[in-house]
Amino acid sequence: MFDLVRNGSGGPATAPLDGDTGWPGLRGKRVLVTGGTRGLGEQIVRLLCAEGVRVATCARTARDLETLAAATSPGLFTRPLDVTGPGRLEEFVTDTTNRFGGLDGVVACTGGSRGGAFEQATTEDWAATWAVNVAHAARLVRAAVPHLRAAGGGSVVVISSISGWKPGPPAQYSVAKSAQIQLAASLARELGPDGIRVNAVSPGSMLIPGRRWDRMRREEPEAFARFVAAELPGGAPVAPQEVARVVAFLLSDWSSGISGAHLPVDRAQNAPSPDGY
Numbered sequence: 001m002f003d004l005v006r007n008g009s010g011g012p013a014t015a016p017l018d019g020d021t022g023w024p025g026l027r028g029k030r031v032l033v034t035g036g037t038r039g040l041g042e043q044i045v046r047l048l049c050a051e052g053v054r055v056a057t058c059a060r061t062a063r064d065l066e067t068l069a070a071a072t073s074p075g076l077f078t079r080p081l082d083v084t085g086p087g088r089l090e091e092f093v094t095d096t097t098n099r100f101g102g103l104d105g106v107v108a109c110t111g112g113s114r115g116g117a118f119e120q121a122t123t124e125d126w127a128a129t130w131a132v133n134v135a136h137a138a139r140l141v142r143a144a145v146p147h148l149r150a151a152g153g154g155s156v157v158v159i160s161s162i163s164g165w166k167p168g169p170p171a172q173y174s175v176a177k178s179a180q181i182q183l184a185a186s187l188a189r190e191l192g193p194d195g196i197r198v199n200a201v202s203p204g205s206m207l208i209p210g211r212r213w214d215r216m217r218r219e220e221p222e223a224f225a226r227f228v229a230a231e232l233p234g235g236a237p238v239a240p241q242e243v244a245r246v247v248a249f250l251l252s253d254w255s256s257g258i259s260g261a262h263l264p265v266d267r268a269q270n271a272p273s274p275d276g277y
């Protein structure tokens, strides 16, 4: 059986490279996802639970976590916490590892933007946007590294955005999302010797029920059609479920050759065109 050759420091168990070519699945893996109660995070949690993963997730609203656990798996480990608060996130990583008997992956999904246009956004808006995107992701990985290393390696996925690789307002969000892409690539090099893979995923404008693009589609169909024609060569915004599948792939052994990558999942929304980048 031909298998991966490593540089002597071990690394995660991987799917064989020939012979059985079936999807290795994710059953039995242990994964922590931040921000799992809505939007993309919810779809990641739902997919991982359905795949037999032992999943932990956090958000600030306790009731949403209870609703999610009732709708997915009684084994879902949840904790209400603010990822920008001191210590709580690190504590949750340790408690998750203790509960599951180890850790195989983490997904930094919580994110967002505070404040408006450049001249209106305050220093606090910049700091809050940095904290919920970049600092939270860095702290999550730092807390997870000893546990991933103890498991022989693992997979880290940082959720960035198309705003992170094609500049656009609000600047505080664009800057934070591009920093997440650099963070993933930089950590991939630093943690690679421990068998820890780190990748960034950049969703395009996702069609999430009740959110911006879904509301526009229902309330302003002509404006939505113009947006799709101008921005979406694929003819439709990407669904969070589609992004969740890419995250699941990156957590799986089938992606063992991918680390330090930045994967847009945007149906070519950000692809350069003859009219410009």
Ligand SMILES: NC(=O)c1ccc[n+]([C@@H]2O[C@H](COP(=O)([O-])OP(=O)(O)OC[C@H]3O[C@@H](n4cnc5c(N)ncnc54)[C@H](OP(=O)(O)O)[C@@H]3O)[C@@H](O)[C@H]2O)c1
Residues within 6 Å of the ligand: 034, 035, 036, 037, 038, 039, 040, 041, 058, 059, 060, 061, 064, 081, 082, 083, 084, 109, 110, 111, 112, 132, 159, 160, 161, 162, 202, 203, 204, 205, 206, 207, 208
């Ligand atoms: N929506 C898009 O079109 C889009 C496009 C590209 C990239 N993204 C990125 O994709 C990720 C998910 O976005 P989304 O729009 O799907 O998310 P969302 O609907 O805004 O949900 C955010 C999740 O994170 C939790 N959360 C927010 N702030 C938190 C905090 N300080 N501490 C702990 N939990 C917190 C929320 O629950 P609570 O409110 O209860 O805390 C919720 O579970 C983000 O990183 C975002 O930047 C989104």
